[in-house]
Amino acid sequence: xxxxxxxxxxxxxxxxxxxxxxxxxxxxxxxxxxxxxxxxxxxxxxxxxxxxxxxxxxxxxxxxxxxxxxxxxxxxxxxxxxxxxxxxxxxxxxxxxxxxxxxxxxxxxxxxxxxxxxxxxxxxxxxxxxxxxxxxxxxxxxxxxxxxx
Amino acid sequence: xxxxxxxxxxxxxxxxxxxxxxxxxxxxxxxxxxxxxxxxxxxxxxxxxxxxxxxxxxxxxxxxxxxxxxxxxxxxxxxxxxxxxxxxxxxxxxxxxxxxxxxxxxxxxxxxxxxxxxxxxxxxxxxxxxxxxxxxxxxxxxxxxxxxxxxxxxxxxxxxxxxxxxxxxxxxxxxxx
Numbered sequence: 001x002x003x004x005x006x007x008x009x010x011x012x013x014x015x016x017x018x019x020x021x022x023x024x025x026x027x028x029x030x031x032x033x034x035x036x037x038x039x040x041x042x043x044x045x046x047x048x049x050x051x052x053x054x055x056x057x058x059x060x061x062x063x064x065x066x067x068x069x070x071x072x073x074x075x076x077x078x079x080x081x082x083x084x085x086x087x088x089x090x091x092x093x094x095x096x097x098x099x100x101x102x103x104x105x106x107x108x109x110x111x112x113x114x115x116x117x118x119x120x121x122x123x124x125x126x127x128x129x130x131x132x133x134x135x136x137x138x139x140x141x142x143x144x145x146x147x148x149x
Numbered sequence: 150x151x152x153x154x155x156x157x158x159x160x161x162x163x164x165x166x167x168x169x170x171x172x173x174x175x176x177x178x179x180x181x182x183x184x185x186x187x188x189x190x191x192x193x194x195x196x197x198x199x200x201x202x203x204x205x206x207x208x209x210x211x212x213x214x215x216x217x218x219x220x221x222x223x224x225x226x227x228x229x230x231x232x233x234x235x236x237x238x239x240x241x242x243x244x245x246x247x248x249x250x251x252x253x254x255x256x257x258x259x260x261x262x263x264x265x266x267x268x269x270x271x272x273x274x275x276x277x278x279x280x281x282x283x284x285x286x287x288x289x290x291x292x293x294x295x296x297x298x299x300x301x302x303x304x305x306x307x308x309x310x311x312x313x314x315x316x317x318x319x320x321x322x323x324x325x326x
Contacts, residue, residue, distance in 0.1 A: 009311055016285065018292060044318060048286060050267050055191055056181035059199035060173045067169050067206050 006034050011041050080114045088116075151179050153218045162209045173202050179288060180226055186283045187230055189268040197233055201226045223298050227280070234276060270320040274313055281306055282313035 013019035028034050086096045104118045160168035184194035204225050271279045284290045296306040
């Protein structure tokens with residue numbers, strides 16, 4: 001080895017193909033000591049292996065599920081008139097106007113307007129309440145069957 | 150370093166589900182390998198990968214499209230791992246008797262013995278040195294990219310990798326196999 005031989009840092013740069021120094025490459029090509037040192041380093045680094053299993057599928061699928069949940073549009077926050085609500089609920093105009101005191105609405109300059117999201121929530125909550133309050137027993141008494149003689 | 154198509158990132162930013170699936174699939178392998186090599190625990194790697202992908206999704210508005218995408222992703226991944234290490238250090242303080250054995254999770258994973266030896270060796274290094282070596286040797290990053298990611302000067306990045314290689318050589322020459 002002489003004073004011009006490559007140090008370990010230069011050899012590592014050459015191993016990882018990050019050396020732009022033409023002089024170092026030329027020296028490596030001509031110096032047997034540096035070639036031996038470089039070959040030793042290559043053997044050592046090539047043997048360093050840490051096998052990684054083929055993983056990450058669960059993480060990707062869970063992340064995609066979360067992303068799709070987040071990107072779903074929230075309830076449409078549109079404003080509707082009585083006619084539109086009637087059309088949407090498939091009832092008559094008068095049904096809606098008669099039920100006005102039961103439905104969430106607001107009035108702008110004398111005009112009745114509905115927020116669709118609030119209306120949806122209201123209808124959904126009322127339906128849930130109605131389900132829970134459903135009578136366990138039939139209200140009507142069973143009609144006795146007449147015995148035919 | 151992995152190259153991601155610019156259009157894919159733009160579509161992902163607009164909320165395209167197909168772009169999200171394609172992007173996550175491209176990021177899966179390098180990020181999982183990075184987390185696995187640093188933690189040597191498959192479950193931890195899966196969890197950190199999921200958290201990283203979700204953070205990428207939630208913070209995509211903050212990404213500046215004039216710059217490369219992957220360094221931004223690596224910065225998020227690195228922060229996730231540092232957060233995890235910090236939380237682990239708190240666990241160590243609270244219940245030292247459970248972690249005193251210093252056993253890596255190698256027994257629970259399907260890695261080779263050589264991988265476990267290398268992991269034990271890397272565990273003797275500081276986190277920053279270990280990370281620099283993993284990024285250089287396994288992830289194929291350049292010294293410049295490592296320096297940028299770790300926010301250190303270029304010579305420091307080189308010296309960290311060099312130091313790690315010297316320590317690994319010492320470890321294996323001592324016959325601690």
